[in-house]
Amino acid sequence: MVTLTGTRIYVLAVIEHASRRIHILGATSHPTAAWVAQAARNLAMDLEDAGRTARYVIRDRDGKFPALFDAILADVGVKTVLSGVQTPRMNSIMER
16 A cells, blocks of 8 residues: 555455455554564464454465464464465455
8 A cells, every 4th residue: 555645555464254354463664574473473362362263364475474474373273375376366355
């Protein structure tokens, strides 16, 4: 997303496919691996607090997703599935 002043903002969000409910985990102008890992921790805690479970997370192959991101989600039973290379329809709901 680009603001009116021209600043690029990166938004980390997840969507529940069954209900199409969107959860915005955070927004920053300078995403780092540490920021993404903390967002994964927050997501794991939110799932536990709400008594909800997730089985899979589909994510792209961006270098900002460290191995720690996958490990944090694996600890709560969420399997990470990487989107295919040059397959824009695999993650099309979030791309909109």
